[in-house]
Every structure is written in C-alpha cells, then in structure tokens.
Amino acid sequence: xxxxxxxxxxxxxxxxxxxxxxxxxxxxxxxxxxxxxxxxxxxxxxxxxxxxxxxxxxxxxxxxxxxxxxxxxxxxxxxxxxxxxxxxxxxxxxxxxxxxxxxxxxxxxxxxxxxxxxxxxxxxxxxxxxxxxxxxxxxxxxxxxxxxxxxxxxxxxxxxxxxxxxxxxxxxxxxxxxxxxxxxxxxxxxx
Amino acid sequence: xxxxxxxxxxxxxxxxxxxxxxxxxxxxxxxxxxxxxxxxxxxxxxxxxxxxxxxxxxxxxxxxxxxxxxxxxxxxxxxxxxxxxxxxxxxxxxxxxxxxxxxxxxxxxxxxxxxxxxxxxxxxxxxxxxxxxxxxxxxxxxxxxxxxxxxxxxxxxxxxxxxxxxxxxxxxxxxxxxxxx
Numbered sequence: 108x109x110x111x112x113x114x115x116x117x118x119x120x121x122x123x124x125x126x127x128x129x130x131x132x133x134x135x136x137x138x139x140x141x142x143x144x145x146x147x148x149x150x151x152x153x154x155x156x157x158x159x160x161x162x163x164x165x166x167x168x169x170x171x172x173x174x175x176x177x178x179x180x181x182x183x184x185x186x187x188x189x190x191x192x193x194x195x196x197x198x199x200x201x202x203x204x205x206x207x208x209x210x211x212x213x214x215x216x217x218x219x220x221x222x223x224x225x226x227x228x229x230x231x232x233x234x235x236x237x238x239x240x241x242x243x244x245x246x247x248x249x250x251x252x253x254x255x256x257x258x259x260x261x262x263x264x265x266x267x268x269x270x271x272x273x274x275x276x277x278x279x280x281x282x283x284x285x286x287x288x289x290x291x292x293x294x295x296x297x298x
Numbered sequence: 299x300x301x302x303x304x305x306x307x308x309x310x311x312x313x314x315x316x317x318x319x320x321x322x323x324x325x326x327x328x329x330x331x332x333x334x335x336x337x338x339x340x341x342x343x344x345x346x347x348x349x350x351x352x353x354x355x356x357x358x359x360x361x362x363x364x365x366x367x368x369x370x371x372x373x374x375x376x377x378x379x380x381x382x383x384x385x386x387x388x389x390x391x392x393x394x395x396x397x398x399x400x401x402x403x404x405x406x407x408x409x410x411x412x413x414x415x416x417x418x419x420x421x422x423x424x425x426x427x428x429x430x431x432x433x434x435x436x437x438x439x440x441x442x443x444x445x446x447x448x449x450x451x452x453x454x455x456x457x458x459x460x461x462x463x464x465x466x467x468x469x470x471x472x473x474x475x476x477x478x479x
Binding site: 119126128142160163166172188192193199202206207224226240241263265275290293296298 | 461
C-alpha cells in the first residue's frame with residue numbers, strides 16, 4: 108500500500124528532519140530516491156528547484172511535490188496523486204505539531220538544560236554531514252551526464268555548478284535569480 | 299473577528315509571501331505577530347525562534363504551531379499550522395499537475411538540464427555556511443565527513459546518523475566534557 112508507506116516515510120522525515128529545509132532534503136532524497144525508488148535523481152532535483160522558486164517553506168513544498176510525483180509514477184491518475192501529496196504533507200507536519208504542543212505544554216523549561224544542549228552539540232556537525240551527502244548524491248550521471256557519454260553537457264553542467272556556487276556564495280546573487288539564469292543557459296546551450 | 303479565522307488568515311498570508319524557505323519568513327512573522335497583532339512579545343519571539351530552530355521539522359511550521367498554541371491551545375495550533383502549509387500545498391499542486399504535462403517538451407527539458415547543476419550548487423553553498431555556524435574545527439571536522447561518507451558511499455539512512463549523533467552528543471556532554479573542564 109503506497110499511501111501507507113508514503114505516510115510513514117514522511118512522518119519519519121518530519122520527526123528526524125533537523126537543520127531546516129536543506130537538512131531535511133537529505134532525508135527526503137534518501138527515502139524517496141534511494142530507499143523506495145519513488146523518484147529518479149533528476150526528478151528529485153527538479154522538485155528541489157521548483158520548491159526553491161515557489162513561495163513557502165522548502166520542506167512543505169518538496170513534500171507536496173514528492174507525494175504527488177510518487178503516486179503519479181506508480182501509475183495512478185491526477186486525483187489519487189493529489190491525495191498522495193496531501194498524505195505526504197500531512198505526515199510531514201504532524202510530528203512538528205505534536206512535538207511543539209508538547210514542548211509548549213510541559214518541556215519549555217527543559218530546553219536549556221545541559222542534557223538537551225549536549226544532544227544538540229552532537230547533532231549540529233552531523234547535519235552538516237547530511238547536507239554534504241545530499242550534495243554528493245546529486246552529483247551523478249542523471250544530473251551531469253558523463254565526459255564519455257555527452258562531454259558537452261558534462262562540461263556545461265560543471266560550469267553551471269561552479270558559476271552558481273560562486274554567484275550565490277560570493278556575489279550573493281539571489282538563488283531564485285540564479286536558477287533562472289541557469290535555466291536560460293540550459294535552453295541556449297543544452298537544447 | 300474570530301481569533302481562529304484571524305490567526306489562520308495571518309499565517310496564510312505569511313505562507314504566500316515568503317520566497318526562499320523558512321528563514322526568510324522570520325521578518326514577516328515578526329512584523330505580523332509581534333508588531334501588528336501583538337500575540338507574542340519580542341523576547342518571547344526570540345525564545346520561540348531558538349526552540350523552533352533546534353527542533354526537527356519545518357521551521358515555519360514549528361513557529362506557527364507555537365504561536366497558535368499560545369493563542370488558543372491545540373485548536374489554535376491547528377489553525378496556524380494549516381494556514382502556513384496551505385498556500386505552499388495549493389501552489390505546488392497546481393505546478394505539479396501543470397508541469398507533468400510539459401516535462402517531456404524539449405525546451406522545458408533543456409531548461410531543466412541547465413537548472414539541475416545549479417540546484418546542486420544551491421545545496422553545496424549552505425553546507426559550508428552551516429559548517430561555519432556549527433563552529434567546526436580541526437578536532438570536529440571528521441564528524442560531518444564521516445556522516446557524509448556513510449550516507450553517500452555506504453547508503454546508511456540519515457535517520458540513523460541523526461540518532462547516533464544525538465546519543466553521542468549526549469554521552470559526550472554527560473561523561474567526557476565535565477571531567478575536562
């Protein structure tokens with residue numbers, strides 16, 4: 108039953124998704140691409156791009172989109188796919204809702220204790236690793252092609268990667284604008 | 299006006315007008331919730347941000363739940379959470395239905411071939427920024443490296459990494475750090 112596993116998967120992602128939207132991407136990618144094969148790497152990358160460019164939190168956007176695409180790829184129609192995106196989004200939000208209510212009800216005073224703080228001391232460097240893993244996993248044949256298969260696309264892709272990293276990292280160009288530039292470059296050079 | 303409807307509407311507005319993810323929402327949330335509606339004070343807001351940041355889940359949803367619960371307990375929390383998630387949900391749904399029909403168009407395919415490497419860079423840049431904020435040094439840099447390699451090369455689930463890191467942090471804080479200081 109794909110709806111049930113979709114619910115369980117996104118509930119887990121909501122429960123263990125530390126480090127904001129980007130940290131969560133690593134979990135979403137592992138579960139939807141590597142573990143369950145609901146999406147291909149390039150589909151996942153497209154979803155991240157679209158989630159980045161549309162309003163709202165990236166976590167919610169990508170969960171909605173992944174839920175839709177997973178059900179659609181499984182061979183169901185649009186209506187069932189809408190149900191799939193509702194399932195994924197609801198499951199992602201549910202742990203936050205419960206946890207935040209519990210914290211504001213009774214655990215507010217524990218948040219600053221050495222115990223909780225030392226757990227976060229361990230989590231912080233690990234989340235950096237999660238993001239690095241997400242980056243590495245996206246550097247594959249589907250997104251970049253290979254120097255043997257299609258050298259032109261591989262070269263352009265690497266150039267776009269470096270240009271975007273430089274543009275958003277050093278020149279502080281808005282990421283959405285950068286995605287538009289890259290899309291335009293793709294249309295000109297990779298058509 | 300009904301407070302449930304009003305809190306829903308406020309967070310719906312916040313959900314619609316924030317581009318670029320959860321953290322971009324902070325100024326808008328502050329303006330609406332602290333400035334205009336005065337549902338929480340400025341100091342409370344700082345605490346809420348700190349807690350919502352360290353907890354798992356979507357940052358904006360965590361903040362919305364907190365404020366909703368403070369206003370009208372569980373029902374208030376459901377209203378604000380729904381308000382925050384709904385605009386994203388509807389917009390993405392419209393795009394998903396629309397895009398699934400244009401995905402195979404050669405122009406659209408070319409555009410996305412250009413976008414994909416850019417997205418990889420957009421995830422790589424915050425990795426370094428997060429590394430700086432986590433105050434990594436020569437003694438701790440191995441932690442993210444080992445975590446990343448375990449996920450990338452060995453296919454370990456990030457969930458296990460989170461669990462192990464949390465337990466290790468706890469053990470370190472409880473048994474190792476106190477004897478050093």
